[in-house]
Amino acid sequence: MKRNVIAVAILVAVVTTASVVLSSGKWTVVSTTDDSNVPTSTPITAVSPTTDDSNVATPPITPLVPTKKLPCGNANNENTTPIDIWRRAWDLQEYFCQRIFPAVVDSFPTRYKKENNKYLHTKDDFVSASGGAASGPLEQMITFCDQQAKSLGLTRADMTFIDIGSNLAAFSEPFARRGFKVISFEPMISNEFAHRSTMCLFDPKGTAKNWTYFNVGLGAQKAICKVFSENTNIGDGVTFCSGETIPNDAAMSPRGTINIERLDDIIDLTEINLCPVKVDVENYEKFLMMGGLKFFSSPKVKYILGEFYMDAPPPYKAKVPLDEAYARNLWVFNKYKELGYKMSGHGWGQVELQAIPRTHHMDNLFIWRP
Numbered sequence: 001m002k003r004n005v006i007a008v009a010i011l012v013a014v015v016t017t018a019s020v021v022l023s024s025g026k027w028t029v030v031s032t033t034d035d036s037n038v039p040t041s042t043p044i045t046a047v048s049p050t051t052d053d054s055n056v057a058t059p060p061i062t063p064l065v066p067t068k069k070l071p072c073g074n075a076n077n078e079n080t081t082p083i084d085i086w087r088r089a090w091d092l093q094e095y096f097c098q099r100i101f102p103a104v105v106d107s108f109p110t111r112y113k114k115e116n117n118k119y120l121h122t123k124d125d126f127v128s129a130s131g132g133a134a135s136g137p138l139e140q141m142i143t144f145c146d147q148q149a150k151s152l153g154l155t156r157a158d159m160t161f162i163d164i165g166s167n168l169a170a171f172s173e174p175f176a177r178r179g180f181k182v183i184s185f186e187p188m189i190s191n192e193f194a195h196r197s198t199m200c201l202f203d204p205k206g207t208a209k210n211w212t213y214f215n216v217g218l219g220a221q222k223a224i225c226k227v228f229s230e231n232t233n234i235g236d237g238v239t240f241c242s243g244e245t246i247p248n249d250a251a252m253s254p255r256g257t258i259n260i261e262r263l264d265d266i267i268d269l270t271e272i273n274l275c276p277v278k279v280d281v282e283n284y285e286k287f288l289m290m291g292g293l294k295f296f297s298s299p300k301v302k303y304i305l306g307e308f309y310m311d312a313p314p315p316y317k318a319k320v321p322l323d324e325a326y327a328r329n330l331w332v333f334n335k336y337k338e339l340g341y342k343m344s345g346h347g348w349g350q351v352e353l354q355a356i357p358r359t360h361h362m363d364n365l366f367i368w369r370p
Helices: 082-100 138-151 172-177 189-202 285-290 293-297 322-338
Strands: 005-007 012-015 018-023 026-031 047-049 112-115 118-121 159-164 181-185 211-214 223-230 233-240 252-261 277-279 303-308 342-344 362-368
Touching (some): 082 189, 082 211, 112 189, 118 189, 138 303, 159 172, 172 181, 172 189, 189 211, 285 293
Parallel strands (some): 159 181, 181 211, 277 303
Antiparallel strands (some): 005 047, 012 018, 223 233, 223 252, 342 362
């Protein structure tokens, strides 16, 4: 799609003491008072495509990043500490709910809608088409978490659900509403604004620490990578970093860049009681595990809901070359076994998977530690 642009104002939303300006492809929070505790920047004239982009269901924006308060935590800032990342996550959500929401999503009524306590994409998205309902065994995961809590003499408020690749919070939101602590990871900008808005419906002030959202991807090392998704399923992002084959497919479109962090640099399980962990990163599991070996080696990680992505019948397409996708899945399969996990396509504790599929997609991969 052509990106010739002319300088025109797209959006200036006044929210309390700040403005949200879409400028040169970025959301910028512009303070109108002397407030050293919030991100500030100089507004720039906004730009808009001169061509029709109605088939692209993501606003041309990049993730909110404080310019003063905390570091971004990407490849350009190697000194970012775990506490910086957590504080940034909390600060951004509080700022979003109190200063930006609902102006952002409501300014794109053709791209976002509110349904079933969630903000969703209006079209071209599988999760949104289902009303934001979880496509996997949500109730089974909640039951397992309740059983774990009971065995430890704990309550739901003591248990944490970690959602890696949370998309539009189809799993995260039900866990949060039922009283569990939740940690969500979702780096795609189009999903981020809907995800944050859903969190504002749950916690209007954005100050509760029982649901933490990280707008980063997880990989083997800090990096800035590109993300693509299918035009018929825009929220389902696939990550491509340096040296990886970028898809040359008219059915897929670039969705900007994302920051990559290491899971072990963010999560310390010492004081966390885990529910089943959900992992949905579209064939990026190998790199997730490389940056999270301490996490996945922990005996606290007892149950995981994952997937094996390969080629599948239409409307699915091969987002990663088949040989590469299989090689990644085989690495993950062997690594799980090396760490003492068992796997099944039928449920935790069910018939064990002896080999991984080479030519088809496995949506629900049940992984557990005996």
